[in-house]
Amino acid sequence: MGLNATFVAVEPVRSEIDALAGATLLEFGAPWCEHCQAAQPLIAEAFTGFPGVRHIRVEDGKGRPLGRSFTVKLWPSLIFLRDGKEVERLVRPHDAESIRAALARIAAP
Template identity: 25%
Template sequence: MGANQSAVYARNEANELFTPQKSGQVLTFHSSSKWRSHFQSSRQTNKLMVIHFTAAWCGPCRTMEPVIRDFAAKYVGVEFIQIDVDELEAVAREYAVQALPAFILIKKGKTVDKVAGAEKAALQNKIEKCMFYF
């Protein structure tokens, strides 16, 4: 998104503003303030959020990118977020990210599970478990 373009917003049933997410889309944040705003608004929903912590120099992270896009297309009720640890270091520290790739699963603002490493099957199992049980 260019600097001169503005975000497109819509309203949900509760008349709250949000950025529409297409099926299969992975949201990427490059600003701590935009991340915090999005996170605060997501706390009001029961939607599972999967945060993929990544870095441009991380080979296993790049390997997981198409997996995450596939999961985003498959699990349309789940919100997938990508955060580069070099861009948003404070956010990575907040979630105690120590290895990459790291996946934090959040529901109603609380961490419900984690996966460290390029573990596709483990991540898929945890997504399916957390979608319904938390």
């Protein structure tokens, strides 16, 4: 668990995401996306103190079913999940504090 610097090799299916227990940050983006690259230091900074939160990076794009199921339109889109349910969403975050606050909400017992 904790921060994941690489995109998953195989995109999970929605039923797998919905069945996840605990706190999860689902990040949609693309390796070539400048907005996604700019957000990485913010995400890394925000993750300090949240080693128990699962981080799944999904490369999104046309025809990718998981991103469409979450109605992702812009990258990066950060979907904060608790027990497979969306609690909060940040699109193109500009500061680590907003990410940290959302992580705290999903990580709270």
